[in-house]
Amino acid sequence: EAQVTQNPRYLITVTGKKLTVTCSQNMNHEYMSWYRQDPGLGLRQIYYSMNVEVTDKGDVPEGYKVSRKEKRNFPLILESPSPNQTSLYFCASSLNRAQPQHFGDGTRLSIL
Amino acid sequence: ILNVEQSPQSLHVQEGDSTNFTCSFPSSNFYALHWYRWETAKSPEALFVMTLNGDEKKKGRISATLNTKEGYSYLYIKGSQPEDSATYLCAFRTGNQFYFGTGTSLTVIP
Numbered sequence: 001e002a003q004v005t006q007n008p009r010y011l012i013t014v015t016g017k018k019l020t021v022t023c024s025q026n027m028n029h030e031y032m033s034w035y036r037q038d039p040g041l042g043l044r045q046i047y048y049s050m051n052v053e054v055t056d057k058g059d060v061p062e063g064y065k066v067s068r069k070e071k072r073n074f075p076l077i078l079e080s081p082s083p084n085q086t087s088l089y090f091c092a093s094s095l096n097r098a099q100p101q102h103f104g105d106g107t108r109l110s111i112l
Numbered sequence: 113i114l115n116v117e118q119s120p121q122s123l124h125v126q127e128g129d130s131t132n133f134t135c136s137f138p139s140s141n142f143y144a145l146h147w148y149r150w151e152t153a154k155s156p157e158a159l160f161v162m163t164l165n166g167d168e169k170k171k172g173r174i175s176a177t178l179n180t181k182e183g184y185s186y187l188y189i190k191g192s193q194p195e196d197s198a199t200y201l202c203a204f205r206t207g208n209q210f211y212f213g214t215g216t217s218l219t220v221i222p
Binding site for chain 2: 031033035040041042043044045048050056058059090097098099100101102103104105106
């Protein structure tokens, strides 16, 4: 089954404790992206990747890192999480930037 | 920061009614306009990708139009059904980046 898989689905953690949210897709997609969803705001793009080893900042990259060492995986890293990063996060992928995106099920992060 | 606006914010219609909502976006540096449907407790699902001025797309009872010169797209739902209840998102692509609106929440009352 074609899918985008995010883990974990839920996480409660504390300020400053490094965490990684994994994202994996099985569709051989080139374009991958991370978004955050906050109340009253639209999905905001954090980082995106056009292909392996090619990543770039989206609208709200501060406090986040990403890597794209393999085509299928695009982890989101919070080196020193802070409460303002409490949010619902979505990973998405598409064949290329021109095609519709497939979204993962979301990861709800709470940083205390 | 680019502004993508959707209106109305929410909408309640009776089953069988037809409805439409709007996505407004910058008319410059336009690459594409995506529409997604987002049901509660699920993830967004793609409806349409529109790239050319005057584009019209249709999927069943849902259709969309695009005006890139004036920076808007309409989404129409004909004969709304309860299963159409969802939030409808539009996303403006410029270059490699996407900017999403806040969505229109549609509730179809049986």
